[in-house]
Amino acid sequence: MPKKRENRCPECGETATEPYKTWELVAPFPDKKMRITVTVFGMFKCPSCGKNFRGVVSKAKMGAEGIEV
Numbered sequence: 106m107p108k109k110r111e112n113r114c115p116e117c118g119e120t121a122t123e124p125y126k127t128w129e130l131v132a133p134f135p136d137k138k139m140r141i142t143v144t145v146f147g148m149f150k151c152p153s154c155g156k157n158f159r160g161v162v163s164k165a166k167m168g169a170e171g172i173e174v
């Protein structure tokens with residue numbers, strides 16, 4: 106199960122749960138264990154004050170042995 110990350114509004118500190126837009130960023134180089142880190146970013150809208158902000162949705166490491174989170 107992927108870890109749930111909390112993304113808090115930088116303005117008021119309210120926690121935004123679901124991003125309205127996500128995209129993946131793949132690290133160009135593997136780590137020592139030859140795994141590639143994939144970071145999923147998301148755009149969130151604060152449910153309290155309506156501010157849009159960017160946060161990390163999840164990170165995954167992909168290697169020969171499968172996916173680690």
Ligand SMILES: [Zn+2]
Pocket residue numbers: 114115116117118119151152153154155156
């Ligand atoms: Zn807010």
